[in-house]
Amino acid sequence: MVITTGIVALPALAGQIGAAPQDGPTAMQDVSPYQAQLQLRSRSPNARVIRVQSQAEPGMRGPVTNLPLPRYVSLKGNEGNARRGPSLSHRIDWVFRHAGMPLRVVAEFGHWRRVEDKDGAGGWVHYALLSGVRTALVTQDMVQLRNRPDPDADVVAKAETGAIVRLGECNPGWCRISGGGQRGWVPKQAIWGVDPQEIRD
Structure with a gap:
């Protein structure tokens, strides 16, 4: 029997992440994920210049953790502030609001990780708000979960778009x-939170 209820069904992504635009200058410019930038932390004569690495490419390692960049993590609690720069003095640009939401780490600085969601939105989040538990976001509506990784295998459940699920093994x-x-196999292209070439045991 096909189970049509969404697994960990959540509302659509619209409205899950709320932008918090603010006007006025900040102490640190936004760090582009695509290009390394030199950051001035203040306007004083003693201002320090800090280099933040560019958009992560496959094979890179984080300068703080020595873990791969980019890599996937998940939001530990029900809310996580994404800031314009890697400190509490920087303004909040985004708020992630669902525990377990998969996020992609693209840069590191001290206790901070620059993360982005499926749409590339995000910012700097304190590492304590993140978990190494792997999750995925369902991007294909009513995707069929099968009992084997085979398009002809039996369907055991269906998942709705926006469902946050635990990620297991991948071929x-x-x-x-x-x-x-519920548990089952889905095509990789039906979820976000795993690289196309990634293999998980």
Whole structure:
């Protein structure tokens, strides 16, 4: 029997992440994920210049953790502030509001990680707000979960767009996901939170 209820069904992405635009100068310019920038922390004669690495490319390692960049993590709690720069003095640009939301780490600085969501939105988040538990976001509506990584395998459940699920093992074309008491295999292109070439045991 096909179970059509969404697994860990959540509202659509619209409205999950709220922008918090603010006017006025900041102590540190936004750090582009695509280009390394030299950052002036203040306007005083003793201002320090800090280099923040550019957009991560496959094979890179984080200067703080020595973990791969980019890499995927998840939001630990129900809310996480994404700031314009890597300190509490920088303004909040985005607020992530769902525990378990998958995020992509693209840069590191001290206790801070620059993260982005599926749409590339985000900012600098304190590492204590992040978890190494791997999750994924369902991007294909009513995607079918199958009992084997095979398009002809039996369908055991369906997941709605926006569902946040636990990520299990992955082969070149399929990943095993779980949530809401259900578990099954879905095509990689139906979820966000795993690289196309990533293999997980």
